[in-house]
Amino acid sequence: MRQHLWMICASLALVTASSAMADNFGMAGCGLGSMVLQSNGKEQIFVGTTNGTSASQTFGITSGTSNCKDDAATVAAMYISVNQEALKRDIARGNGESISGLASILNCSDSDALGTSLQRNFGGIFQNTISDSKEVAVQIRQSVYSDTTLASSCKAI
Structure with missing residues (x-):
């Protein structure tokens, strides 16, 4: 024993x-x-x-200790869900507070580049008038991945 x-x-x-x-x-x-x-x-x-x-x-x-922390993708999805309307307006403009917040969550070094890229892909991100926040999150992630500059500058994506 x-x-x-x-x-x-x-x-x-x-x-x-x-x-x-x-x-x-x-x-x-x-x-x-x-x-x-x-x-x-x-x-x-x-x-x-x-x-x-x-x-x-x-x-x-x-x-948020003992391995109990959300990954950036989960935090970003929650942020997008809560701020979807503000993000829609700011992405249409290409800049704004909600884009800066998203850039911070994704650990992007250049929030202006993120705003420009998301604005360029606005139609793909918000495909219809009533967009599901999960689909919006997926489209935002794909938009960041497809931009080689953002893919390397956003460390948490």
């Missing part, structure tokens, strides 16, 4: 060191358990138990 406990502790120490900087997690979600056990196999039972008993998942989601 003593040897078994020692091996578990040693394994956890080794896994923690390698997975502490990892951004991925399995089906049990983020939290302390995802930092201790990186595998996506049956170990997810232990990850979920660790997250549940330590309450680290709730804290991590609230504070």
Whole structure:
């Protein structure tokens, strides 16, 4: 029993060191358990138990720690959904506060270039009068990817 406990502790120490900087997690979600056990196999039972008993998942989601952070694509999609009408107006003009905000989320070094590119692709981004925010987000992403300058200057896309 003593040897078994020692091996578990040693394994956890080794896994923690390698997975502490990892951004991925399995089906049990983020939290302390995802930092201790990186595998996506049956170990997810232990990850979920660790997250549940330590309450680290709730804290991590609230504070954005313990692997509990949204990626830029998710944040951008939420931003586009909330600011769709303002983005539509600003993209039609080629500049504005909502484009600057989107450029910040996407970590674009030049928000003016982003505005110009999105303005050029306005018809493809807003294909009809009632556009779904998810489709708008996809079209904006494709617009950025298709512009070689933006694709290299927007680090979070």
